[in-house]
Amino acid sequence: MERVIKLSDLREAVNEAYEKFKSVKEGNVDERVKGVDEDLFGITVALADGTVINKGDTDTAFVMGQISKVPVSTLRAEQKAAKMAAKGDAASCNCHEKAHGVKPAKPAIPFGAKGIRAISKLEPKGDPDSKWNFIEDRMTSLIGTAPQLDVKLYEKLQAEFKDANAAQVIDQSDFKLADDTKQSINLFLKSVSMTATTQQLAEMGATIVADGVNPFTRQIVYDGVLSQRVVARMALKSHKLRRFIMKTGLPASAGFGGGVVGVLPGVLSIAAYSPRLCENGVSIKGARAIAYIMKKLNLNVFSSAKVTIES
Secondary structure: EEEEEEEEHHHHHHHHHHHHHHHOOEEEOOHHHHHOOOOOOOOEEEOOOOOEEEOOOOOOOEEEEHHHHHHHHHHHHHHHHHHHHHHOOOOOOOHHHHHHHHOOOOOOOOOOOHHHHHHHHOOOOOOOOHHHHHHHHHHHHOOOOEEEEEEHHHHHHHHHHHHHOOOHHHHHHOOOOOOOOHHHHHHHHHHHHHOOOHHHHHHHHHHHOOEEEOOOOOOOOOHHHHHHHHHHHHHHHHHHHHHHHHHOOOOEEEOOOOEEEEOOOOOOEEEEEOOOOOOOEEHHHHHHHHHHHHOOOOOOOOOOOOEEEOO
């Protein structure tokens, strides 16, 4: 089954979503980014062919927060695939290993234990400068321009983790890292302190949607086969968005800065920003706007219909 959606209908849905939710005052700004304009609201849709629809405050940069895991996940997928290819291994479910293993409890640190561990697994190990260059270069390739660091937030988070003795807590737990603990924490905090606009996040999503080719720069960022793994991780690992993903049918990622980005493979990416968050730490206006657009156009990654958007 094939469905054709007019670009004008998509643009109308974006405009309607913006008007419907722009006056919502629910939720609270995360303490880590206090001081931002709480009424900011922007929506960007980017298609796999590079077409962009913007509405609202789409050129306002905000903290990426946990959305920074998406670029890291593309690097992890790339490096893991290379190792498997070198070994000649095929994908497996690891059921035997999981059944006989005990899942280590997450250490009591301020936040981001899994994100820290993911970064610790990136190559090259023992060389934080080179590792950060890989992360920053991947972010730049995905969003089209170099992201900027929120220095004040970065320093604030460093102080928070130092006060919590986070490195020592991790080292004394069963939550083992693959690289130096302090370096891994530092790189994680730096990654979540990077900023982006909704247009940049939508471009990142569109690159995933277009199988690793940035539709704006035409740069091949990574092997398109890996997009399946990246999208799957967005759907499975975003525990705060599981109900949202089930309702909207849109694998997504959200950050404490107020950003949300979702991907519909082969079709489009939607990014939205509003700093007021729900209790789960997800942008209320952003999530509602994206859900409205998906429902309005009857879009769903779990649908069997092949969707085409045309002028």
